[in-house]
Amino acid sequence: MPSRPPIALTIAGSDSGGGAGIQADTKTMSAHGVFAASVLTAITAQNTTAVTAVQEVPADVVAAQIHAVLSDLDVRAIKLGMLSSAAIIEATADGLAGFAGPIVVDPVMIAKTGHALLHDSAVDAMTRRILPLATLLTPNLPEAARLVGDASAISPDEMADQAMRLLALGPRAVLMKGGHASGPTCTDVLVDASGVVATLRAPRLATRNTHGTGCTYSAAIAAQLALGENLPDAVTAAHHYLQGAIAAADRLNIGAGHGPVHHFHRWW
Template sequence: MTPIALTIAGSDSGGGAGIQADLKAMSALGTYGASVITAVTAQNTKAVTAVHGIPLDVIAAQIKAVLVDLDVSAIKIGMLATPEIIHTVADGIAGFTGPVVLDPVMIAKSGDALLAQDAVQTLRDVLLPRATVLTPNLPEAARLLGAPEAATPEQMVEQGLALCGLGAGSVLMKGGHGLGEICQDFLISPSGRVAEFKAPRRDTRNTHGTGCTLSSAIAAGLAKGLSLVEATAQAHAYLQGAIAAADTLSIGQGHGPVHHFHQVWPA
């Protein structure tokens, strides 16, 4: 069987994040990627200049069209701009029994908001309990919990456990916004089991789309039948390679993308 993963997210016209990054990562890891577009953004490496939410009936129709025909093994959920879109997506995947990777996209790399303030509570209440794994960065985890950002590994684990307590199956606390020469990510289960993933922190501004890429890479691994720990380890290694090769690309004037196909066409 061909492994198939579905991404439900917004479109990035600059190609570095969102649906475009998701499909690139899934393809690079040997998984067929299908897509449901929730919003269209006018976006490049410097800014998000416009956001247009897709009509709710069209989002619902996209989900139905994919799930009634394609044998989807895993779903990744990214940008959901409004409470209404969140409810539509939750209803659309209600009958799906496979793993769901929820990336709580809130802020673009440029600093522009991608999630309405009144949607945070809805995301927490409606979709977080549906997630096999939640993949927040430090600001996103803090916003979901209404708490200060974690500043130490111990606080990251504590916040991961708190998010598990809200219903997430597991939580991958990402340390990309942290400090220090080593970037630490922690995969935390409700039982308190913790898997750590470490990598050197790289001096590059070309990190646009890292969160989208990582969550999609995890979904790709889950679609291929890997365990969550195995899929996360594969995704982490893939993303580190994509970041390491990012500066070999020359894309835009702001925060450029990672190199999704560094294993296929290295510079």
């Protein structure tokens, strides 16, 4: 009998260096046994050291891609990544209006190299149109701080407090990612309307090869949701996968800067 794997859709920008964005998402979903469909929102010229150019895809073409995929493919979960402009955000929100499955929103704002990937003028559109669609919002600490208009959280209690403030903007759950904090342990906090659902901890690994960690984490969660897992189990499985991908990152030795994590660390 033909195989019919579950399908997940990533709506994001490309990374010509292959470590983040659409490329990281499709690798991650494939590594979980999920068929990855994609909608391209922007083309970036980047590698492990810099983003040197960004070309946004016209909003009507983004809308056409979303319609093409959702009108034909049985998409079980969606991951949203780089949505750089208000027009692209509006087109994406309109295109997903009838989608009933889970949506994981990674509010991509700044690349690992420091290049801005979300226009300041688009933050309000992100808050109004995208956050209310989110089954799960997955900000890192600087992104969460920008969305709530505060300083970056330092402790798990502060992370939980900011997550509760983000819940008021519409997402059903928030995963605060602690990779930008300091200390020997990296702590992530999953929060929903009932409070803290899970606290996930892992040793902070000594590697500079962490390019694409946010994309990989959110794509892995979307893949797990497409496989039918509930949200806490999906986040836990994705967290475990990401730790393995970071631990194996130095085996790749890609580029001169922040190299990618190893998406296929379980196989080679």
